[in-house]
Amino acid sequence: MREVAIIGAGSTQFGRAQWSLLKMMCEASHDAIADAGIGDRPVDAVVVANMGAARNNRTAGLASALVDRLNLFPAAAETVENGPASGATAVKAGFMAVASGVHDLVLVCGGERMREVNNFEATEFVSYLSHRYAEYPYGVTLPALAGMFARLYMDRYGVTPAHLAMVAIKNHANGVLNPKAHLRVGLTMEGLLTGPDAAMNNPFVAEPLRFFDCCPVSDGASAVLLAPATMAKQFKKTPVRIAGIGQATDLHAVHERPDPTELPAVRLAAEKAFKMAGLKPKDIDVAELHDAFTILEIAESEEVGFFPKGEGHKALERGETQIGGKLPINPSGGLKARGHPVGNTGVSQIVELVLQLRNEAGDYQVPGKPKHGFAVNFGGFGNNVVATVLARGV
Amino acid sequence: MREVAIIGAGSTQFGRAQWSLLKMMCEASHDAIADAGIGDRPVDAVVVANMGAARNNRTAGLASALVDRLNLFPAAAETVENGPASGATAVKAGFMAVASGVHDLVLVCGGERMREVNNFEATEFVSYLSHRYAEYPYGVTLPALAGMFARLYMDRYGVTPAHLAMVAIKNHANGVLNPKAHLRVGLTMEGLLTGPDAAMNNPFVAEPLRFFDCCPVSDGASAVLLAPATMAKQFKKTPVRIAGIGQATDLHAVHERPDPTELPAVRLAAEKAFKMAGLKPKDIDVAELHDAFTILEIAESEEVGFFPKGEGHKALERGETQIGGKLPINPSGGLKARGHPVGNTGVSQIVELVLQLRNEAGDYQVPGKPKHGFAVNFGGFGNNVVATVLARGV
Numbered sequence: 173m174r175e176v177a178i179i180g181a182g183s184t185q186f187g188r189a190q191w192s193l194l195k196m197m198c199e200a201s202h203d204a205i206a207d208a209g210i211g212d213r214p215v216d217a218v219v220v221a222n223m224g225a226a227r228n229n230r231t232a233g234l235a236s237a238l239v240d241r242l243n244l245f246p247a248a249a250e251t252v253e254n255g256p257a258s259g260a261t262a263v264k265a266g267f268m269a270v271a272s273g274v275h276d277l278v279l280v281c282g283g284e285r286m287r288e289v290n291n292f293e294a295t296e297f298v299s300y301l302s303h304r305y306a307e308y309p310y311g312v313t314l315p316a317l318a319g320m321f322a323r324l325y326m327d328r329y330g331v332t333p334a335h336l337a338m339v340a341i342k343n344h345a346n347g348v349l350n351p352k353a354h355l356r357v358g359l360t361m362e363g364l365l366t367g368p369d370a371a372m373n374n375p376f377v378a379e380p381l382r383f384f385d386c387c388p389v390s391d392g393a394s395a396v397l398l399a400p401a402t403m404a405k406q407f408k409k410t411p412v413r414i415a416g417i418g419q420a421t422d423l424h425a426v427h428e429r430p431d432p433t434e435l436p437a438v439r440l441a442a443e444k445a446f447k448m449a450g451l452k453p454k455d456i457d458v459a460e461l462h463d464a465f466t467i468l469e470i471a472e473s474e475e476v477g478f479f480p481k482g483e484g485h486k487a488l489e490r491g492e493t494q495i496g497g498k499l500p501i502n503p504s505g506g507l508k509a510r511g512h513p514v515g516n517t518g519v520s521q522i523v524e525l526v527l528q529l530r531n532e533a534g535d536y537q538v539p540g541k542p543k544h545g546f547a548v549n550f551g552g553f554g555n556n557v558v559a560t561v562l563a564r565g566v
Numbered sequence: 567m568r569e570v571a572i573i574g575a576g577s578t579q580f581g582r583a584q585w586s587l588l589k590m591m592c593e594a595s596h597d598a599i600a601d602a603g604i605g606d607r608p609v610d611a612v613v614v615a616n617m618g619a620a621r622n623n624r625t626a627g628l629a630s631a632l633v634d635r636l637n638l639f640p641a642a643a644e645t646v647e648n649g650p651a652s653g654a655t656a657v658k659a660g661f662m663a664v665a666s667g668v669h670d671l672v673l674v675c676g677g678e679r680m681r682e683v684n685n686f687e688a689t690e691f692v693s694y695l696s697h698r699y700a701e702y703p704y705g706v707t708l709p710a711l712a713g714m715f716a717r718l719y720m721d722r723y724g725v726t727p728a729h730l731a732m733v734a735i736k737n738h739a740n741g742v743l744n745p746k747a748h749l750r751v752g753l754t755m756e757g758l759l760t761g762p763d764a765a766m767n768n769p770f771v772a773e774p775l776r777f778f779d780c781c782p783v784s785d786g787a788s789a790v791l792l793a794p795a796t797m798a799k800q801f802k803k804t805p806v807r808i809a810g811i812g813q814a815t816d817l818h819a820v821h822e823r824p825d826p827t828e829l830p831a832v833r834l835a836a837e838k839a840f841k842m843a844g845l846k847p848k849d850i851d852v853a854e855l856h857d858a859f860t861i862l863e864i865a866e867s868e869e870v871g872f873f874p875k876g877e878g879h880k881a882l883e884r885g886e887t888q889i890g891g892k893l894p895i896n897p898s899g900g901l902k903a904r905g906h907p908v909g910n911t912g913v914s915q916i917v918e919l920v921l922q923l924r925n926e927a928g929d930y931q932v933p934g935k936p937k938h939g940f941a942v943n944f945g946g947f948g949n950n951v952v953a954t955v956l957a958r959g960v
Binding site: 173174192194217223224226227230231232233234235236237239240244245246247248249250251252253254255261264265267268269271272273274297300301303304308419420421422423424425436437440551552555556 | 567568586588611617618620621624625626627628629630631633634638639640641642643644645646647648649655658659661662663665666667668691694695697698702813814815816817818819830831834945946949950
């Protein structure tokens with residue numbers, strides 16, 4: 173298996189897109205290619221991550237369309253869909269394309285334009301990921317599943333609404349520092365929970381989850397350019413190696429799981445990624461976790477092995493996961509504040525980690541020149557998860 | 567790069583599905599796994615090919631759902647979309663997963679259920695593949711593009727309506743012999759063109775293309791199980807090696823192409839596949855080409871190198887592409903008669919070739935124990951094409 177490195181990264185502004193999906197994807201892709209400085213060297217293949225273009229944007233075959241717009245003929249092109257885990261799944265597909273020797277330079281671009289539909293339709297659309305017969309027809313949405321999960325988790329491990337708010341406060345504080353974040357607004361415990369207007373300004377969405385426990389519906393695109401590690405040093409920027417990548421699935425219907433507070437697909441995906449990388453959770457210097465709901469950041473930080481089960485909220489309380497803490501989690505603002513263009517997110521997490529490992533993250537740069545990064549991209553309600561370990565240098 | 571073999575294959579009946587998309591995909595997948603006889607050995611990854619589930623079937627994350635139904639946890643899972651070339655693109659993704667060493671046993675399943683929408687909506691849906699700004703808003707459908715292509719092609723190379731009808735007659739005759747084909751009805755030149763009722767029964771769809779020059783809107787699912795070639799002999803059936811696989815893209819908008827009668831993506835994809843396989847077009851014993859419209863079978867048979875440019879219709883006239891001819895093309899009935907469940911088709915072509923190379927195609931078996939098979943899966947209007955060379959044995 174050939175070793176694979178990321179030689180370029182780019183992304184659009186996240187938020188409400190003024191532009192079409194394809195234009196956003198072009199911008200991110202162009203930035204990634206320019207960042208790598210490959211000159212006239214051809215891109216051999218394009219992998220696009222997207223969840224809903226056929227439904228929301230009346231477009232299919234996005235990858236071929238992107239090749240056309242960027243004039244990358246005759247590059248191979250495919251679109252990968254894996255719900256909210258589409259992004260990292262596309263990175264994995266690109267990884268295998270390079271690792272196998274089939275392609276050399278592979279562009280992976282994730283994009284989603286959710287604003288073509290309203291918020292109600294967006295929730296309905298994302299619920300296409302729920303179980304077709306056991307969940308969807310009963311109106312079970314992703315926020316509803318997250319609410320039930322949060323209730324059980326809080327009850328079992330002593331996580332309180334204040335802990336959930338701490339995740340939101342931390343990630344919004346980080347988002348304020350990230351010029352490309354969707355929500356650049358600071359939050360306070362008073363505003364979210366304890367103040368007189370909190371109940372009005374932060375109402376329940378799916379009890380116990382409130383408005384600011386849920387990520388926004390965002391538009392955005394991100395891209396990375398992959399190359400064989402042996403070739404990576406020819407280019408402009410410090411290469412970042414994909415040291416390990418793991419994926420695992422779990423029972424689709426959440427109520428069928430032996431213990432619904434466990435996220436075995438997160439655990440297994442992380443184990444595989446660490447094994448491939450020959451590293452352990454304690455080696456990680458910065459992480460981007462899939463905080464579509466605040467509770468998930470806490471739960472994932474335990475399942476991947478950063479903290480013992482039931483202890484994630486205590487580490488959060490101690491400030492260990494802040495920028496400058498022992499293990500900064502979501503310095504970019506995460507899905508919570510940077511935003512969550514569903515099919516895009518896994519790619520944007522990798523872009524953020526590349527910036528951190530190259531020491532280029534500006535105001536939200538994690539101190540101490542981080543060497544190893546880690547991402548979890550969470551599909552469905554944890555039924556398809558991809559974990560990635562990145563390492564600076566080749 | 568590890569060599570990759572197909573160790574099992576399965577497919578549903580094609581036609582109007584009585585069952586859900588997921589149930590069809592389960593049936594095909596189960597058949598492929600049973601065909602390989604892998605016993606308790608786990609499937610490591612699942613790649614699904616589908617174009618329209620989010621729009622037409624209100625479902626996303628199909629690959630995870632299939633893992634759930636088949637109880638293949640914690641297998642990795644992803645869905646690949648590439649319009650009508652989704653199927654072969656998924657086979658290529660599975661090929662790279664095995665070739666890279668990331669996964670051993672990989673199930674590739676293509677499925678599409680088009681009958682959830684009516685024929686008008688199906689045409690609209692497939693036109694999502696046309697250029698977003700240069701074609702789609704002007705109402706350019708795929709049959710319209712094929713009609714314009716056919717007119718130019720016929721004018722330049724002396725192809726007549728009778729030649730188009732010969733493709734339909736041949737492929738329907740083959741479809742009659744294939745118990746899983748969608749349209750098992752024989753056609754005659756009198757019925758299609760020369761008889762008194764021909765104009766009524768075979769009206770123009772997009773002149774010069776008539777009703778029977780166009781493939782049907784079908785439902786169906788097919789699956790293959792891939793393994794490293796070194797492992798393939800452990801299993802039940804004669805392995806079929808993926809000797810070469812090539813992919814290429816072209817300009818999206820057909821009118822922008824320097825010569826709209828050329829299909830350079832077909833030519834390049836085939837060249838790459840033959841190069842990887844170390845074989846030439848003359849080594850091929852049986853082929854499945856993407857005859858979504860009759861003219862395409864003729865044009866592709868030339869572009870891939872079976873016949874000189876402009877000579878494909880003459881070989882057809884001489885009967886060379888019939889079962890029993892020098893190079894049987896579409897013995898399964900092709901898209902024309904077996905059917906064209908859009909995202910599925912590329913996988914079903916591979917399943918048909920596996921049956922031929924294993925000498926298991928029954929009434930439509932090509933004589934002489936074919937050793938090498940070849941498929942073209944054509945996306946958009948030729949803007950994204952995958953070609954595959956298969957070889958019996960490892």
